[in-house]
Every structure is written in structure tokens, then in C-alpha cells.
Amino acid sequence: MDRLPPLNPLRAFEAAGRLRSIRKAADELSVTPGAVSRQVQSLESHLGTPLFRREPREIVLTPEGEQYLAAITLHFDGIREATRKLTGQTTIEVVRIRAYTTFAVKWLIPRLSSFHADNRTTEVRLTTSVEAVDFDRENVDGAIRLGDGNWPGVEVDRLIANELVPLCSPALRRHAGLKKVGDLAGQTLLHSLVRLDDWRYWLEAAGAEGIDPYAGPKYASSTLAYQAALEGQGVMIAQKALFSEDLRARRLVQPFGPPLNRGEFTYYFIYPRNRMRNPAFRRFREWLLAQTRT
DNA sequence: GCAGGGGAGTTCCCCTGTTT
DNA sequence: AAACAGGGGAACTCCCCTGC
Numbered sequence A: 001m002d003r004l005p006p007l008n009p010l011r012a013f014e015a016a017g018r019l020r021s022i023r024k025a026a027d028e029l030s031v032t033p034g035a036v037s038r039q040v041q042s043l044e045s046h047l048g049t050p051l052f053r054r055e056p057r058e059i060v061l062t063p064e065g066e067q068y069l070a071a072i073t074l075h076f077d078g079i080r081e082a083t084r085k086l087t088g089q090t091t092i093e094v095v096r097i098r099a100y101t102t103f104a105v106k107w108l109i110p111r112l113s114s115f116h117a118d119n120r121t122t123e124v125r126l127t128t129s130v131e132a133v134d135f136d137r138e139n140v141d142g143a144i145r146l147g148d149g150n151w152p153g154v155e156v157d158r159l160i161a162n163e164l165v166p167l168c169s170p171a172l173r174r175h176a177g178l179k180k181v182g183d184l185a186g187q188t189l190l191h192s193l194v195r196l197d198d199w200r201y202w203l204e205a206a207g208a209e210g211i212d213p214y215a216g217p218k219y220a221s222s223t224l225a226y227q228a229a230l231e232g233q234g235v236m237i238a239q240k241a242l243f244s245e246d247l248r249a250r251r252l253v254q255p256f257g258p259p260l261n262r263g264e265f266t267y268y269f270i271y272p273r274n275r276m277r278n279p280a281f282r283r284f285r286e287w288l289l290a291q292t293r294t
Numbered sequence B: 001g002c003a004g005g006g007g008a009g010t011t012c013c014c015c016t017g018t019t020t
Numbered sequence C: 001a002a003a004c005a006g007g008g009g010a011a012c013t014c015c016c017c018t019g020c
Helices: A007-019 A022-030 A033-047 A064-085 A101-118 A170-177 A198-206 A222-228 A240-248 A273-277 A279-293
Strands: A052-055 A060-061 A093-100 A123-128 A140-149 A154-156 A163-167 A191-194 A235-241 A264-270
Touching: A007 A022, A007 A033, A007 A064, A022 A033, A022 A154, A060 A064, A060 A264, A093 A101, A093 A279, A101 A123, A101 A222, A101 A279, A123 A279, A140 A279, A154 A279, A163 A198, A163 A240, A170 A222, A191 A198, A191 A222, A198 A235, A222 A235, A222 A240, A235 A240, A264 A279
Parallel strands: A093 A123, A093 A140, A191 A235
Antiparallel strands: A052 A060, A140 A264, A154 A264, A163 A235
């Protein structure tokens, strides 16, 4: 086939695929969902290939749809860029970064203003997830991940060590008289559901006995456990590097040690090699690595 | 467990603007 | 004038969520 497919349906598909929603695509294109649905169907009919699976109340890209979307998105980006140049608008370069929620909230976002101050034409689009990133299928340039540094097929930069320590509010430490590991008995341990084993790792390393490492409230994210700790509702097990500002401001205190270092849980920045062709991405990476040294 | 509400996508009918 | 493309509105289906 050497002719272009119908471009309006292609545009509708690009929006629906990118937003994973007919309704959101309709909002973006200022048409009704019915119009987008028909446009996508007409493109599928033209191509002779289903691009979406219709699930109850949602659409899911087929593998062919994923590949097609990834390919045409590059060209839509090119059209947007060319239009910006033609109309004299300042070019905004976008760097798409994936991180864990707590890393984003406690470490990355507080520092991002310094990046934007020096890179006014670069926009960092930050998304959060605990799931592994698939650079071939997802529109992500780089991801901050915990691991042992062994990710086949991508470039890897070591960021910061992951040192686990117990943290609580100053008031709780005072009232509960927390001075040594054994004082944790009878205290509420706060957990993140995605890092449920952290208390066990730490209690074993600290030589604590008779304390159930899995007892206590469990939160969907360390960010929520952090809020509970601020409120004095218990003791959290935390990655110290993410909470240095809270420790400095004494919103949280570390009642006792020892810190636990686990080599396989170090923060790394991972990205496909081809992203280094993007100057904005290179600048972000350089800035990120510099931040870890300060 | 069940009924009702509501969200998301699809289908159908009709209208409007453009092309031939 | 007829054919066609594109889109709106309403009705429909499906099914998740919520309250009882």
C-alpha cells in the first residue's frame, strides 16, 4: 500500500491510542465519542486490521495497534514541531520520566525547579508507577527504578543508595520512649504494600526478636505511610535519602539505628540508548546525575 | 444477592458542507 | 443535483459500583 490512510481517522486513532480512551480523545478533538468511534472503525476497516480490542467500558490496543501507534506518534510529533516552528512559537522539548511515587514526591519534584530554571524550553513530564517500564510500548524516555543495576538492553546509571531506617514523629518517640530496637515491641509499624518486606529485612538485620514484621496498617504507597508517620500514628521503615529534608526540619526523627544497606535495592536511572540522541534528554540525565552528587 | 445509577463505547438516523 | 464525508444527538448495550 503506497497511499496514506485517511488522515482524520488516523488523527482520531492517535488521540484515542495515546489517551487510551474514546471519550478523552473526543474531548481533545472537540467532537463526540461517537465520531471518534466511527473514525477509528473506518481506519481499522481501511487497514483491514483491528487496532483496538473492545473491552467492557474500555479500549485496549492490539499488538498491531501498539506498533502502529508508536510509529505514527513520532510523525504527529514531527508535525506539531514543524507547526510550532512555522508559527514562531517557542519550541518546547519534552522529556518523559517514570518514577516511584515516593521518589517523585520526596526527592525528584523538590529538585525539579532547578532543572526548569536552567532549561526553560524543556518540559519534564513525570509519571509514577511501581510497574516495570516497557520502553518499546510506552511513551517514556527514562525511568528511575530500584534494583541491582542489571537491566538487559538499556543503559543504566546508578543514582543513590537505598538505606533503610525507622522513622517516626518526634512526639511519638518522646511519648513511647523509643531509644533502642527492643522498644518497637508494642508499637504500630507502618507499611507500604509495595515494599512489604522492608520491616522484616530491617528487623532481621537489627537482631530484633519477638516483633511481627508484617503487623500494622498497610498503605498503597510509602507516601501514605509517610503521612501516617507525620501524624504520629506509628513508626515507618523508610529510605533515608528520600526523607533527609524531613529529618533536617525535624518533622521526622530516626529513633535508633542501625541503617540497613541492601545493594540490590539501589536507585538507578535506566533508558534506551537511542534516547541519548535527544539533547533535552541528555541535559536531564546530566542534571539528574549531578543532583545525586550534591 | 439484587436493583438502580452511571460511565464508556457503539449504532443508527439525520443534518451540513464539500466535491463532482 | 447527487454523492459523499464527517459529525451531532439519542438510544442502546454492557457492566461496574453502590446502597439496601
